Amino acid sequence: MFRENLARFGFAEARLGIAVSGGPDSLALLLLAHAACGPQRIAAATVDHGLRVESADEAAFVADLCGELGVEHATLRVQVEEGNVQANARAARYLALGQWHDEARVSAVMTAHHADDQAETLLMRLNRGSGVPGLAGIRSTAEIPGWGGTLFRPLLRWRKRELEDIVAAAGINPVLDPSNVDEQFDRARVRQFLEGQDWIDPAALAASAEHLEDAWRAIEWFAAEDWETHVVPDSNEQGRGFRYYANVPRAIAIETIGRIVTELGGTATRSDAARAFDRLWQGENASIAGVLIVPGTERIAPTENELAGVTMRVWRFSPEPPRRNQ
Known part of the structure; x- marks a missing residue:
């Protein structure tokens, strides 16, 4: 053996x-x-x-x-x-x-x-x-x-x-x-x-x-695929960011959320990422380790015919703006 x-x-x-x-x-x-x-x-x-x-x-x-x-x-x-x-x-x-x-x-x-x-x-x-x-x-x-x-x-x-x-x-x-x-x-x-x-x-x-x-x-493998196929760079007022087309089971999305936060210089535990997922899934903003995540949707049309497209959940990740002094 x-x-x-x-x-x-x-x-x-x-x-x-x-x-x-x-x-x-x-x-x-x-x-x-x-x-x-x-x-x-x-x-x-x-x-x-x-x-x-x-x-x-x-x-x-x-x-x-x-x-x-x-x-x-x-x-x-x-x-x-x-x-x-x-x-x-x-x-x-x-x-x-x-x-x-x-x-x-x-x-x-x-x-x-x-x-x-x-x-x-x-x-x-x-x-x-x-x-x-x-x-x-x-x-x-x-x-x-x-x-x-x-x-x-x-x-x-x-x-x-x-x-x-x-x-x-x-x-x-x-x-x-x-x-x-x-x-x-x-x-x-x-x-x-x-x-x-x-x-x-x-x-x-x-x-x-x-x-x-x-x-x-298997989850690790699918999370790597999710990163490659559903995460794209997204410039914004705060500089570098990402758009995540979240269309996978929760366990895989948690891994992808953690990886995006890491790419933006933060550190997220899986518990942090899970809590963020739950808020985003309900349409609420989430914040992890200096990264702001805003949920939304986009209509993805494979052709010029908009009626043939699908609406996808998209979450935008960016560094949190500096807080104003009170």
């Missing part, structure tokens, strides 16, 4: 990087990649966040194992800013992996996210009221956050216990991260909840997230 996943995503012959923490999941990924690709087509990296006294020894453990397997290895030491430790550690980790991705000349960096991780993510995001992009969960492929390059998660159809069995069969004692069972973190609480429910199938939840990923990629 591992080789099939490499082929499915176009990585059958690629040189691949692997993020290896020393835990059972990433060690299983290392072993699977070593068996499928051989040591010359893979490279491994361990990020040392310096948050626990054991972290340096854990990185050295992975380096020694990679040496035994004949796999190139790098230890990436990072500084984690104060505040939200988990979020800041994640940002620092991906930045380091992105830089290493380029230096190691790999086509993608593989991480060991698996079906149980996917099930946890889906439940957490359902509980937050996430839309389709959030419910799509952990993507099979994505950009490395904050850097670019490609992340690849080839284990999203594997259960955690399957990965643990691979490591145990190899006679390797993995690193155990205490944060995985620390109930101050939401993920750890969700993980313990799932472990106590014999009627919930994490593999089925992960499959649902995969279907949602397919749906989200």
Whole structure:
């Protein structure tokens, strides 16, 4: 199944990087990649966040194992800013992996996210009221956050216990991260909840997230088409602007609204864009991040015969005029 996943995503012959923490999941990924690709087509990296006294020894453990397997290895030491430790550690980790991705000349960096991780993510995001992009969960492929390059998660159809069995069969004692069972973190609480429910199938939840990923990629594709075919430049008193012939379902229009706002120098969340869509659909002006959007209609005639035309909804985007001092 591992080789099939490499082929499915176009990585059958690629040189691949692997993020290896020393835990059972990433060690299983290392072993699977070593068996499928051989040591010359893979490279491994361990990020040392310096948050626990054991972290340096854990990185050295992975380096020694990679040496035994004949796999190139790098230890990436990072500084984690104060505040939200988990979020800041994640940002620092991906930045380091992105830089290493380029230096190691790999086509993608593989991480060991698996079906149980996917099930946890889906439940957490359902509980937050996430839309389709959030419910799509952990993507099979994505950009490395904050850097670019490609992340690849080839284990999203594997259960955690399957990965643990691979490591145990190899006679390797993995690193155990205490944060995985620390109930101050939401993920750890969700993980313990799932472990106590014999009627919930994490593999089925992960499959649902995969279907949602397919749906989200379809929305992304249609949103790109919407941008190309229904958005045109529109000069106005404030300078640069756009006309948007809004004739697509709400989920796609939300993406296009956000992209237009970005093109005009603003930043819009999907929630912002959704609220703007709802106002515009009712014929009301909307404002996002310094961008004014005015709804209207235009009659589009394919020929000189006006009776043959159609009336289309058109929304005009422009920088908000400066406010007058009271």
